[in-house]
Amino acid sequence: MKAIFGTTVLSLSALLSTTAFAQDNSITINSFGGAYETAHRACIITPFEEATGATVNVVTAYSADAFAQLRAQKDAPQFDVIHFSGGQEIVGAAEGLLAPIDPASLSNAADLYDFAGANMAKGEGPAYSIAAIGLVFNTEALSTPPTQWTDLLNPEFGEHLVLTDISNGYGMLGFLMLNQVQGGSLDNIQPGLDAVAKLLDAGAIVVSTSPEIQQEFAQNDAWIAPYASDYAFTLRQAGLPSGFTQGAEGTPASYITTNLVAGRDNTELSLKLIDMSISAEAQECFAEALRYSPTNAKAELSAEVAADVAYGEEGVAGLIRFDPAVIEANRTAWVEQWNKTIAR
Incomplete structure (x- = not known):
């Protein structure tokens, strides 16, 4: 090096x-x-x-x-x-x-x-x-890396999937990408919210901060989380087997x-x-x-x-930049919709 x-x-x-x-x-x-x-x-x-x-x-x-x-x-x-x-x-x-x-x-x-x-x-x-947002995954639990954002919907992941609250900047970008691959846009986040509801029903959990993601990987058998590339490195530095892939549909x-x-x-x-x-x-x-x-x-x-x-x-x-001005203008309303979705 x-x-x-x-x-x-x-x-x-x-x-x-x-x-x-x-x-x-x-x-x-x-x-x-x-x-x-x-x-x-x-x-x-x-x-x-x-x-x-x-x-x-x-x-x-x-x-x-x-x-x-x-x-x-x-x-x-x-x-x-x-x-x-x-x-x-x-x-x-x-x-x-x-x-x-x-x-x-x-x-x-x-x-x-x-x-x-x-x-x-x-x-x-x-x-x-x-800071590229993609798929952070447990390399021991998933010998075959995920390759697409739609892989998040794989029923096998269920309770092994960690989502991040959209009050977190990286969580917001990951959610907007999930929304996009489900057919949504910055004018319509309902497809993303519907996908989140299904994932939560299947056992996924929502965290708010980076340390909570580490805790889930370390203690609660987490396999995959949409998050930033640098965090896979952070997890490895903490002794956890982790990798990062860019979803084929694009990288926020x-x-x-x-x-x-x-x-x-x-x-x-x-x-x-x-x-x-x-x-x-x-x-x-x-x-x-x-x-x-x-x-x-x-x-x-x-x-x-x-x-x-x-x-x-x-x-x-493959990098995608969701318009920051649009995100900021809609943040309060989106967070309110998100909170209603995860309050289950």
């Missing part, structure tokens, strides 16, 4: 050290805490500081909280670069809170898959990682984006950080550390890591 952390510093230092940064040689960003922030520091933040001599001030804030802060501080924002995983960049760009990015200002932009940087000119920052994707905040002075330094985030080296590091899918076509992963993520042209071809 590559010595990724080291090569990130070495390969990017030449690029970044050629510019002398004047005035305030620091920027403020958000990160998501926990294991994510640990990887964020190792793969991007620390190499960036070492290569530029700059200081990166990190505020631990998840997407919704960071966006609320950005809105509240619109006349004097604290963030120079802001990261989202729930599609907030779409709203932020429309509200003028985020600045457009010229792809020519990023040396790695040309290496991104088209979907990852499609709306930079509108102010939507590039996606630097993808949570885009993790890095965005340039409007109205800040350190644009040049901020763009350097964004450029590092979309580099192949940084994304290889994230994939190895957390099993997030790269958006840089030049990222090279070992066979072990590649098996856990959406990787390469074929892997990313």
